[in-house]
Amino acid sequence: MALCAVSNLAKYYGADLVFQNITFEIDKGQRIGLIGPNGVGKTTLLKILMEQEDYQEGTIFKRSNIRLDYLDQIPVYPDSLKTIDVLFEAFSSILKIEKQLENMQQKMSLCKGEELNKIVKLYGELEHSYEQMGGYDMHERLNRIVIGLNINENMQQRAFEMLSGGEKSRVILGKILLEEPDILLLDEPSNHLDLSFMAWLEAYLQDYKGAVVIVSHDRWFLDRAVNKIVEIEQDCAEIYNGNYSYYQVESQRRLEEKFNMWQAKQRQVDKLEEQIEQFLIWGRARDSEKMFKRAKELKKRLAKIVVPDKPRMENKKIRILKNNVTRTAKEVLRVKSLGHQFENKRLFSNFDLTVFYQEKIGILGSNGTGKSTLLKIIMGLIEPSYGKVEIGSRVKIGYLPQEVEFDNPNSNLIEVFQSQYQITATEVRHELARVLFTGDDVFKSVNTLSGGERSRLKLCLLMYGGANVLILDEPTNHLDIDSREELENSLQKYEGTVIFVSHDRYFIDTMAGKILEIKNSKIDIYKGNYQYYLKQLEKKQAKTVGKSEHNKLSQSKQDYQSHKALQSEMRKQDKQLKSYTQQIKEAENRLLEIENLMKSSVSNVQKLQELYKNQNETEELLMDLIEKHEDLEKIIKNR
Numbered sequence: 001m002a003l004c005a006v007s008n009l010a011k012y013y014g015a016d017l018v019f020q021n022i023t024f025e026i027d028k029g030q031r032i033g034l035i036g037p038n039g040v041g042k043t044t045l046l047k048i049l050m051e052q053e054d055y056q057e058g059t060i061f062k063r064s065n066i067r068l069d070y071l072d073q074i075p076v077y078p079d080s081l082k083t084i085d086v087l088f089e090a091f092s093s094i095l096k097i098e099k100q101l102e103n104m105q106q107k108m109s110l111c112k113g114e115e116l117n118k119i120v121k122l123y124g125e126l127e128h129s130y131e132q133m134g135g136y137d138m139h140e141r142l143n144r145i146v147i148g149l150n151i152n153e154n155m156q157q158r159a160f161e162m163l164s165g166g167e168k169s170r171v172i173l174g175k176i177l178l179e180e181p182d183i184l185l186l187d188e189p190s191n192h193l194d195l196s197f198m199a200w201l202e203a204y205l206q207d208y209k210g211a212v213v214i215v216s217h218d219r220w221f222l223d224r225a226v227n228k229i230v231e232i233e234q235d236c237a238e239i240y241n242g243n244y245s246y247y248q249v250e251s252q253r254r255l256e257e258k259f260n261m262w263q264a265k266q267r268q269v270d271k272l273e274e275q276i277e278q279f280l281i282w283g284r285a286r287d288s289e290k291m292f293k294r295a296k297e298l299k300k301r302l303a304k305i306v307v308p309d310k311p312r313m314e315n316k317k318i319r320i321l322k323n324n325v326t327r328t329a330k331e332v333l334r335v336k337s338l339g340h341q342f343e344n345k346r347l348f349s350n351f352d353l354t355v356f357y358q359e360k361i362g363i364l365g366s367n368g369t370g371k372s373t374l375l376k377i378i379m380g381l382i383e384p385s386y387g388k389v390e391i392g393s394r395v396k397i398g399y400l401p402q403e404v405e406f407d408n409p410n411s412n413l414i415e416v417f418q419s420q421y422q423i424t425a426t427e428v429r430h431e432l433a434r435v436l437f438t439g440d441d442v443f444k445s446v447n448t449l450s451g452g453e454r455s456r457l458k459l460c461l462l463m464y465g466g467a468n469v470l471i472l473d474e475p476t477n478h479l480d481i482d483s484r485e486e487l488e489n490s491l492q493k494y495e496g497t498v499i500f501v502s503h504d505r506y507f508i509d510t511m512a513g514k515i516l517e518i519k520n521s522k523i524d525i526y527k528g529n530y531q532y533y534l535k536q537l538e539k540k541q542a543k544t545v546g547k548s549e550h551n552k553l554s555q556s557k558q559d560y561q562s563h564k565a566l567q568s569e570m571r572k573q574d575k576q577l578k579s580y581t582q583q584i585k586e587a588e589n590r591l592l593e594i595e596n597l598m599k600s601s602v603s604n605v606q607k608l609q610e611l612y613k614n615q616n617e618t619e620e621l622l623m624d625l626i627e628k629h630e631d632l633e634k635i636i637k638n639r
Helices: 042-049 083-108 113-132 135-148 153-157 165-179 195-206 219-225 244-286 289-304 371-378 413-420 425-433 439-443 451-464 481-493 505-511 530-554 560-599 605-637
Strands: 004-013 016-026 031-035 057-062 068-070 183-187 211-215 228-233 236-240 331-342 345-356 360-365 386-391 397-400 469-473 497-501 514-519 522-526
Touching: 004 042, 016 042, 016 057, 016 228, 031 042, 031 219, 031 244, 042 068, 042 183, 042 211, 068 165, 083 113, 083 135, 083 153, 083 165, 113 135, 135 165, 135 195, 195 219, 211 219, 219 244, 219 505, 228 244, 236 244, 244 289, 331 371, 345 371, 345 497, 345 514, 345 522, 360 371, 360 505, 371 469, 371 497, 371 514, 397 451, 413 425, 413 439, 413 451, 425 439, 425 451, 481 505, 505 530, 514 530, 522 530, 560 605
Parallel strands: 016 236, 031 211, 031 228, 068 183, 183 211, 360 497, 360 514, 397 469, 469 497
Antiparallel strands: 004 016, 004 057, 228 236, 331 345, 331 386, 514 522
C-alpha cells in the first residue's frame, strides 16, 4: 500500500486554475522529483500535502500515523537556544525515554523483591522501545549530519538566532533529516546548499528509509538523487519511473508516440472525409441513392472517430543571444598577481589568468569565498587589494547580477528598453518577443516581474547592446528547467566570451571549458568541464589517501590489531569485487534474456512496455555495478 496517494487533485485561486487532474502515488523508498515550469504549482502541491493549503477537487489518501516534514520557513527560537539544542529537538521522544530509563536505574538501586522485578520488567520494555526508536544510534546519526552539513563545533555552540540565513537553513534541514519522517518534502534544496553539501545530500538520500518528494530545477541533482519523476502540467501529471536522464528520453518518445497516433487518426479522418465528398459528388452526378447511402454510412463512421488534441512538438523557446557580435582580440583579458581581502579576511591572492576569445569559464566556490567579488573586480566595479586586470581591445562587457534591479521600477518593458536605446516601440516588441514577452506583457511594470523574467529582460538588453563578453552571476537562478536548457543552447551558439558563477552543476558541466575554484584563499584552475573537475578532485584525494596509508604502514610501531583489521578489510574488498563481477555477469545475461523476449513479443504492446521498463532498470543496475566494480578495483590496485 502506498504511503500517500493523490487522485484527480485540482487547485484554484479564486477563478484561476493552478492545476487539475493531478494523480500520483508516493511509495516507501521512492525519491520523487517534482518538475514543471515556474508557476505550475509545484510548491503549492507540497503545501497541500502538508495540509498548509486546501484544494478544491480530488482526494488525498495518507496511511494512518504517517509523518511528513517540510523545509519551509525557518522557525524562530529563543535567543539563548544553542544550535546543538535545535538539532537535539529531533530526538525529543528518544531523550524523554532516556530520562525515564535514568530515573528507573536510580529506583532499581533503592528497591528489591517484587517491586524490583516490576521495575526491571518495565525497564526492559522501555529499553526495547528506546532501541527501536534508534536511541543507541542517536549520536552516530547526529555526527553523520553535522559532518555532512559542516555544522562544526563552533557553530553548534552558537545561538541559533545568531546564524546566517544559509546556516539556519542547513541546521533545520539537518534537524528534519534526523527526525526521519515517513515522507520528506524538499523545495529547491540547492537554494540553501553549496555544491559540496548537495553532493553529500545526494548520497544521504540514497539510503533514506522513507520516501522523499523534491521540487527542484537542479538537473544534476535530479539525475543522482531521484528514481521517479512526476512532471506537473496544468491539466495532468505525467509519471516517469527513472531519473532525469530517463525522463528526457522517455518524454520525447511519448511525445512522438502521441504525435504519431494523432497523425494516424488525422489521416483516417482525412481519408473518410475525402471518400464522403467523392460519394456525394457521384450521388449528385448520377442521382444515385446508393451513393448517398454510402456517404451517410461513412459519416456515421467518421462521427465515431475520436481524434486526440494535436500534441505540441515544441514549446515556445526563448532566443536570448545573437551571434553577430563584434569580435574581440585573441586575449580578452589578463589577470596579473591579483589578490583581495575584505575586513581582514583574505579571499584570494597571487592569481594569474589569461582569458581568450570564445572561452567559457565557470567559477566555483562555497558561499563567501569571493566569487561575485572576483567578477566585480574584473569589471572594474571593485578595486583589488593588489594586482591588476587588463582588458583587451574591442571588449564590450555585459553583466548579469544575481538579483536584477532597474533604475525605474515603475516603468514598463518598452519604456525600460527605450530608456537605453533609441528604437521604436515596434522594434522593442520584436526584441522582447525573442524572450517570450508578447502581447500585453510589454506593458507590465518591471517591479511586477518574477526573478526569472527580470533576468530574461536584462539579458535581452545586454545582447541588443552588442556585449561580446558576458559576465553572469548565477544566471540560472529563478529559471525553470526549460529556460535553463534554452539559455545553455543560446550560450553554446554565442560567438563571444562567457565568464560565469554558478552552483548549477548541469549548467557548469554543459557550458564550462575551464573551471576556476576559489578555496582556502587561493584559486585553482581546471582545464575542462565539471566532470573533468570531479575526476581531478578524485585523483588528488586518492593521492592524499595513498600517502597517508603508506606512512601508516611504514611505521615500525604499527599496532598488530590495526594490521589485522587492515588485512580483514582487504579480504572483504577482494570478496566484494568477486561479488560485483558475478552480479555484472548476471545483469548482462538478464539483458540478453530481455532482448530475446522483446523479439518474440513484437505484437504484444503491454508485454513490450514491461520488458522495456525491465531493460531500463537492468541497464541502470548494470551501469551502477560496473561503476562500483571500477571504483573498488582502483582502491585494490592502489593498496
